[in-house]
Amino acid sequence: MSDQPSVSPKVSCKGVDVFYGDQQVIHNVSMDIADRAVTAFIGPSGCGKSTFLRCINRMNDTIEGARVEGLVEIDGENVNAQGIDPVTIRSRVGMVFQKPNPFPKSIYDNVAYGPRIHGLVRDQMDLDEIVERSLVRAGLWDEVSDRLDSPGTSLSSGQQQRLCIARAIAVGPEIILMDEPCSALDPIATARIEALIDDLRQRFCIVVITHSMQQAARVSQTTAFFHDGRLIEHGETEMIFTNPADTRTQDYITGRFG
Amino acid sequence: MLDVLAMIEVSWLAFVSSAMILCFAFLVGRRFSVQLPDQRIAVSQPNENGAYLAMWTVAPTLLLFALYFMFGEPLVRFLLASDLPTGFERLTSVERQQYVDRAGQALGLETIPSGADPIFHAVVDRYRALRGLAKGTVLCLSLFLSGSMFLYQLRKLSGGVRARAQVEGGIRLLLLLCAAIAIATTIGIVMSLFYESLRFFAVTPVTEFLFGTRWNAQTGSEFGALPLFFGTVMIAIIAICVAAPIGLFVAIYLAEYAGHRTRAIVKPALEVLAGIPTVVYGFFALIIVAPAVRAVALRMNDMLMALPFIDEPVLAAQPTNALAAGLVMGLMIIPYVSSLSDDVISAVPQRLRDGAYAMGATPSEAIKDIVLPTAFPGIAAALLLAISRAIGETMIVVMAAGQRAQFSLDPTSDLTTITAQIVSLLVGDSAFDSQRTLSAFALGLVLFLVTLFFNLIALRVVGRYRVRYE
Numbered sequence: 165m166s167d168q169p170s171v172s173p174k175v176s177c178k179g180v181d182v183f184y185g186d187q188q189v190i191h192n193v194s195m196d197i198a199d200r201a202v203t204a205f206i207g208p209s210g211c212g213k214s215t216f217l218r219c220i221n222r223m224n225d226t227i228e229g230a231r232v233e234g235l236v237e238i239d240g241e242n243v244n245a246q247g248i249d250p251v252t253i254r255s256r257v258g259m260v261f262q263k264p265n266p267f268p269k270s271i272y273d274n275v276a277y278g279p280r281i282h283g284l285v286r287d288q289m290d291l292d293e294i295v296e297r298s299l300v301r302a303g304l305w306d307e308v309s310d311r312l313d314s315p316g317t318s319l320s321s322g323q324q325q326r327l328c329i330a331r332a333i334a335v336g337p338e339i340i341l342m343d344e345p346c347s348a349l350d351p352i353a354t355a356r357i358e359a360l361i362d363d364l365r366q367r368f369c370i371v372v373i374t375h376s377m378q379q380a381a382r383v384s385q386t387t388a389f390f391h392d393g394r395l396i397e398h399g400e401t402e403m404i405f406t407n408p409a410d411t412r413t414q415d416y417i418t419g420r421f422g
Numbered sequence: 423m424l425d426v427l428a429m430i431e432v433s434w435l436a437f438v439s440s441a442m443i444l445c446f447a448f449l450v451g452r453r454f455s456v457q458l459p460d461q462r463i464a465v466s467q468p469n470e471n472g473a474y475l476a477m478w479t480v481a482p483t484l485l486l487f488a489l490y491f492m493f494g495e496p497l498v499r500f501l502l503a504s505d506l507p508t509g510f511e512r513l514t515s516v517e518r519q520q521y522v523d524r525a526g527q528a529l530g531l532e533t534i535p536s537g538a539d540p541i542f543h544a545v546v547d548r549y550r551a552l553r554g555l556a557k558g559t560v561l562c563l564s565l566f567l568s569g570s571m572f573l574y575q576l577r578k579l580s581g582g583v584r585a586r587a588q589v590e591g592g593i594r595l596l597l598l599l600c601a602a603i604a605i606a607t608t609i610g611i612v613m614s615l616f617y618e619s620l621r622f623f624a625v626t627p628v629t630e631f632l633f634g635t636r637w638n639a640q641t642g643s644e645f646g647a648l649p650l651f652f653g654t655v656m657i658a659i660i661a662i663c664v665a666a667p668i669g670l671f672v673a674i675y676l677a678e679y680a681g682h683r684t685r686a687i688v689k690p691a692l693e694v695l696a697g698i699p700t701v702v703y704g705f706f707a708l709i710i711v712a713p714a715v716r717a718v719a720l721r722m723n724d725m726l727m728a729l730p731f732i733d734e735p736v737l738a739a740q741p742t743n744a745l746a747a748g749l750v751m752g753l754m755i756i757p758y759v760s761s762l763s764d765d766v767i768s769a770v771p772q773r774l775r776d777g778a779y780a781m782g783a784t785p786s787e788a789i790k791d792i793v794l795p796t797a798f799p800g801i802a803a804a805l806l807l808a809i810s811r812a813i814g815e816t817m818i819v820v821m822a823a824g825q826r827a828q829f830s831l832d833p834t835s836d837l838t839t840i841t842a843q844i845v846s847l848l849v850g851d852s853a854f855d856s857q858r859t860l861s862a863f864a865l866g867l868v869l870f871l872v873t874l875f876f877n878l879i880a881l882r883v884v885g886r887y888r889v890r891y892e
């Protein structure tokens with residue numbers, strides 16, 4: 165179904181099924197996700213976007229009763245293969261959540277958390293540099309450089325979300341997953357995050373779940389439409405929005421359901 | 423008739439008459455309301471009308487009996503004492519009171535003791551008659567007042583009074599009354615603690631009590647409570663050293679690792695642990711743990727004495743000892759630590775855990791770095807509550823810690839605590855106002871203040887923590 169034949173995809177999924185207990189919520193999804201591009205997942209609530217996203221960094225492991233079948237590959241390597249540690253997968257795949265969730269620590273320690281637990285730094289100078297670089301990339305440095313010691317929770321929610329992005333990119337991931345990163349933010353903070361996503365596209369493979377059609381159109385190059393646990397349509401964003409192949413896609417993006 | 427009434431327990435009288443009035447008025451009120459003129463929206467439901475009528479009708483009866491409880495018997499005695507047969511004028515009022523007392527006691531008996539003179543008989547009869555009269559008056563008066571109230575409220579009901587709102591008010595009053603009883607009791611206990619303690623401190627200076635190092639209340643009169651404080655703290659520390667790590671690990675396991683099924687078994691099991699009567703723990707400490715501690719201590723003494731430079735026993739190895747009491751008390755308070763810690767750990771928002779996992783943290787890293795620091799205030803509060811429970815615990819120390827008030831850092835020696843001393847001071851006969859008995863109140867006051875302090879801090883911490891994460 166992919167239409168990026170020229171370069172090999174960053175993430176490649178084949179026949180993915182996900183079950184919560186006996187209930188199957190993802191049915192046979194196959195999809196390639198391109199590197200250095202933004203892919204948007206759209207679809208009505210409960211259609212399985214978050215569940216599918218969590219297959220990529222094995223976050224479904226943390227949910228009691230969840231079971232993933234099928235193939236999920238990053239750079240051709242099966243993330244569910246025996247002997248693969250989810251911890252290493254997650255250090256390569258950053259994640260940003262719907263509600264900003266900075267740790268109850270200082271701004272500095274929030275960003276330094278990943279490098280510390282993964283042993284990425286040799287000394288304090290290294291760490292200082294990583295923290296600064298991540299905050300600069302997340303567009304937060306200018307606002308917080310003079311108060312790195314104050315708690316992360318003292319920031320506004322838009323700043324908190326950018327802090328979470330800085331925290332995710334501090335470990336040098338290749339992929340960043342964002343599950344409705346702007347749904348708890350006001351329009352101005354949303355615009356800043358969108359600009360940031362567009363900026364980060366130069367270096368990362370980014371997947372964004374969004375409920376805003378405008379947002380999907382603004383930030384993504386590729387869009388995937390999910391419905392009822394199935395991938396209905398997947399292609400260039402412009403194509404999906406101007407000329408969808410499936411009537412369900414058309415109905416959804418014109419607001420007739422969902 | 424009045425004689426019979428005199429012998430009926432007044433609480434019975436109050437109970438039976440108010441129950442009858444209540445039922446009667448309720449049934450009438452219910453039925454009455456059905457006959458209200460038809461309205462689109464009923465002002466009140468039948469049950470509410472019944473409750474309204476019942477509540478108003480029973481109020482005067484309850485009030486009158488409450489008055490009788492407080493003033494009835496004293497009034498009867500006063501009348502009797504002021505109206506004794508001729509010849510009693512030369513007695514002092516105290517002697518007359520004593521005579522009335524004896525008549526009152528005779529009244530409670532089936533037959534008046536033989537050898538009593540006819541005057542005494544007459545006084546007893548008079549007592550009985552007066553008492554019967556008093557009860558009869560209360561009964562008649564209450565019937566009359568309740569009856570009038572009944573008729574009056576019945577008329578208001580037919581006028582369409584808002585019974586619903588008034589019943590609500592009545593329920594509020596009832597609840598308020600119950601709360602007031604609880605608070606008044608607490609205040610009463612605290613007041614009496616203070617009052618008796620003041621009497622104690624009038625003889626023994628506060629400084630001597632708080633900082634004196636010799637306690638010998640049983641035989642002598644040395645009231646330096648420092649050794650008791652020492653013993654209390656020592657045993658509480660042993661207990662918390664057992665309960666804090668185990669309780670916390672249990673809580674972490676339950677909140678973070680255990681599946682539904684394990685949780686469903688372990689949680690109730692812990693609650694059972696919390697429900698075991700402390701005397702059973704004390705029994706366990708005395709019969710099993712204390713001898714075991716002693717045996718181990720004796721072995722260690724032997725081993726140490728085999729060394730060249732030690733030639734007398736190092737450990738006291740007493741048959742009752744602080745270690746046994748502390749260990750068992752630690753077991754006892756594990757549920758206090760684990761249950762509250764489990765709650766606060768579970769209350770840490772899931773999104774923080776998700777954040778940690780998504781960063782590539784392992785479960786134990788997520789717990790160590792994110793969950794426990796977030797839950798720390800609540801865990802500290804749980805520990806404080808457990809400590810205050812340990813300080814106030816009595817039965818285990820009474821049975822297994824010993825009776826000697828001494829300073830000893832050797833956990834195998836016998837120690838005594840504030841609570842254990844209070845028990846041994848108050849059992850057995852001694853005049854209520856002896857300094858020995860009063861010292862128990864002073865100890866109780868100290869105990870009360872210390873545990874109150876711990877509990878207040880713990881509650882404040884928990885409260886602030888709740889505000890932060892909800």
Ligand SMILES: Nc1ncnc2c1ncn2[C@@H]1O[C@H](COP(=O)(O)OP(=O)(O)O)[C@@H](O)[C@H]1O
Nearest residue numbers: 184189207208209210211212213214215216227
């Ligand atoms: N932890 C879970 N346990 C059981 N069912 C779940 C769980 N999480 C999600 N689901 C179910 O899976 C389906 C997909 O959910 P989700 O992936 O969150 O949808 P979306 O993100 O598209 O709104 C929903 O029907 C939801 O009820």
Ligand SMILES: [Mg+2]
Nearest residue numbers: 213214215343
């Ligand atoms: Mg979702």
